[in-house]
Amino acid sequence: AQKVTQTQTSISVMEKTTVTMDCVYETQDSSYFLFWYKQTASGEIVFLIRQDSYKKENATVGHYSLNFQKPKSSIGLIITATQIEDSAVYFCAMRAMSNYNVLYFGSGTKLTVEP
Amino acid sequence: DMKVTQMPRYLIKRMGENVLLECGQDMSHETMYWYRQDPGLGLQLIYISYDVDSNSEGDIPKGYRVSRKKREHFSLILDSAKTNQTSVYFCASSRTDFNSDYTFGSGTRLLVI
Numbered sequence: 001a002q003k004v005t006q007t008q009t010s011i012s013v014m015e016k017t018t019v020t021m022d023c024v025y026e027t028q029d030s031s032y033f034l035f036w037y038k039q040t041a042s043g044e045i046v047f048l049i050r051q052d053s054y055k056k057e058n059a060t061v062g063h064y065s066l067n068f069q070k071p072k073s074s075i076g077l078i079i080t081a082t083q084i085e086d087s088a089v090y091f092c093a094m095r096a097m098s099n100y101n102v103l104y105f106g107s108g109t110k111l112t113v114e115p
Numbered sequence: 116d117m118k119v120t121q122m123p124r125y126l127i128k129r130m131g132e133n134v135l136l137e138c139g140q141d142m143s144h145e146t147m148y149w150y151r152q153d154p155g156l157g158l159q160l161i162y163i164s165y166d167v168d169s170n171s172e173g174d175i176p177k178g179y180r181v182s183r184k185k186r187e188h189f190s191l192i193l194d195s196a197k198t199n200q201t202s203v204y205f206c207a208s209s210r211t212d213f214n215s216d217y218t219f220g221s222g223t224r225l226l227v228i
Binding site: 009031033035037042043044045046047050052091095097100101102103105106107108 | 163
């Protein structure tokens, strides 16, 4: 069975700083994909970034990057130079080969970026 | 424009009434999903559809059924709605590729009174 856990319920940071959101996952599969999504205040859920389990390099897209620590089953999302508009709920998710049609989500971390 | 469209955005129903939530996508994605989102619980999978008339229960299917008669359209039906079905419902779609992400609709906020 697949499971994704986000223990940080909420985080507050000052604008222009760097923030890391934690996520740990459980799977028996050797091949899987890890995703981060952002849910804005309006409720829209958008895909941000993906990490492939077989890649050692951490994925980076714009000011989002990942800290993939496979031995710890951990995939942290790092946002550098945060902006007010980064305030949102961030979801970690996993898709594993044994059940590849389904994306399993964590419970989310609410990020507040203050001026 | 690639998107998933959900209708309606907001809905208020009385307990015992039937509810129809509709979802459409214009990307010819084979797979579509219905999730519900409740505070502190993240997104819970209700149903998954692999293609037309090929549906499978998710983690919390009780009280729901689905219909997919066209690839681009996926409906969620609540027969005799209950107050504990008050939630935000999200539809999503994806390709069948293992590394594909989901495209989400804007959600339907359902209140059952």
